[in-house]
Amino acid sequence: MKYNNLGKAGIKVSEISLGSWLTFGNQLDTEGVKQTMRTAYEHGINFFDNAEAYANGLSESLMGMAIKEYRREDLVISTKIFWGGKGPNDLGVSRKHLLEGIWNSLKRLQLDYVDLIFCHRPDPTTPIEETVFAMDYIIRNGLALYWGTSEWSAKQLEEAYTIADKRNLIPPSMEQPQYNMFVREKVEKEFLPLYQKYGLGLTTFSPLASGLLTGKYNEGIPENSRLAKFKGLKDDLEKDGLLSSKNIEKVKRLSKIANDLGATMAQLAIAWILKNPHVSTVIIGASRPEQVIENVKATEVKDKLTEDVMLEIENILDNKPL
Template sequence: MNYRKVGKWGLKISELSLGSWITFGNQLDIAGAKEIVREAFKSGINFFDTAEAYANGMAEAMLGDILKEFKRSDIVVSTKIFWGGNGPNDRGLSRKHLLEGIWASLKRLQLDYVDIVYCHRPDPEVPIEETVMAMDYIVRNGLALYWGTSEWSAEELEEAHKVCEKLNCIHPVVEQPQYNMLVRERVEKEYLPIYEKYGMGLTTWSPLASGVLTGKYNNGIPENSRLAKFPNLRKHLEEKGMLGEKVFEKLRKLQKIADQLDAKLSQLALAWCLLNPNVSSVILGVTSIEQLHENLKAIEIKEKLSQDVIDEIKEILEDE
């Protein structure tokens, strides 16, 4: 396992990490989750990601129970605040919800602090000054060691940094965007000025595009697959055109490259994300030890990607 700095900052996290969205509390019970976390740690993964919204807080509670086994300084834990409940003050990025949200998250996680807390989405209803000052308070008071954002635009990030500068507040150090072979614009183009200017890192999610990049949906939706169990997710992917014949044609071409490298399509897709120097960690969502081991092999596949192969992949991805 390789460990990468989060942007220019001192925190080092495993290049592959373990997430808990959809899996913890939905597909995995505590016994299954514990087995996977233990094996992930044994394999060198030190970064574990969750959010207050995942399984309505159950994912945090499960992770908290499991992480008691580990020495605190050996692990990096992140959570995200935005969707905390149904009340008028239980969601968004107000000072009230950010503080009450982090206190509740820490209680569920049974931790004194998280390493990173993210603003899970931008909130146009709250002045950026209020959000920035609340995040500054959270970090200065030791509830989190760093703060970041998730799915903010480059414009919103720029504004946040300017306000931090103006108010002498601690700056965000990391963004958590979706990034995979089929969703590349934001990470590869929109954020380019941000990396250089502010030294932000990335912890990216959905590297396999909810399973599309495994190739298992090329000929329909298998009965026990994630898309069969979560119809809203399937609808979202269909609306984005990610379950169409154009995409499947690209996947068939990518599969040929994977075959030449003695790799699975999923491993090639993960390796592609790891090639990006601005990516600090790629967050995995797995439901079995076998799947975890399969995904971890992407680190070896990354080393096999010559410039010729990279150029061939780019040509396939950019072919309209």
């Protein structure tokens, strides 16, 4: 396992990390979480991603019980704040919700601090200046070590950096965008000026496009698949145009490349992301230890992706941002 700096920050994260969305609390109980995290850790993963919204807080509680097995210094733990409950102040990234959110997350995780805290989404009802001030307070008071954003635009990030510089506040270190073979615009084009100018790090999610890039939907949607279990996922994929016959055909052609490399389609999809030097870590999801083991092998497949193979993949995808 390779360990990368989170952008220009000194903290190092495993190039593959484990996320808890849709699994911890939804598919995995306490013992399942422990087994999956144990397998991940044994295979070099040190970064475990969470959020207050995942399983309505249960995901953090389960992770909090599981991480008792490890030295705190050996782990990088994150949470994301935005969706905290049903009250008028339980939504967004206001100073009130960010502080109450991190306090509640730390209680569930049974930790004194998280390594990374993210604004889970941009909040049009809160001035970015208020958010930056609140995050600065959180970092300076030791509740988190680094802060960042998730699914913010380059314009919003630029404003946050400008405010931090002008007010002598701690700026964001990382962004968590969706990034995979079918979703490329933000990472490969929109954020380009931010990598060199600010040293922005990326903790990307959805490397397999909700399973589309595993090839398991090539012949329809299996009954026990995530798309069958979580209707919202299927609706989102269809709304974004990802679950199309054109993309299914691309996955079938990409699967041949994976087969020729002695890899699975999932491993190829993750390895392709690892080739992007701006990506600090790729967050995978797993509902059983075997999936972790399979996905971690993408680190070996990465070395097989020569310029010629990458060009062949690019010709199939035919979606490089201009």
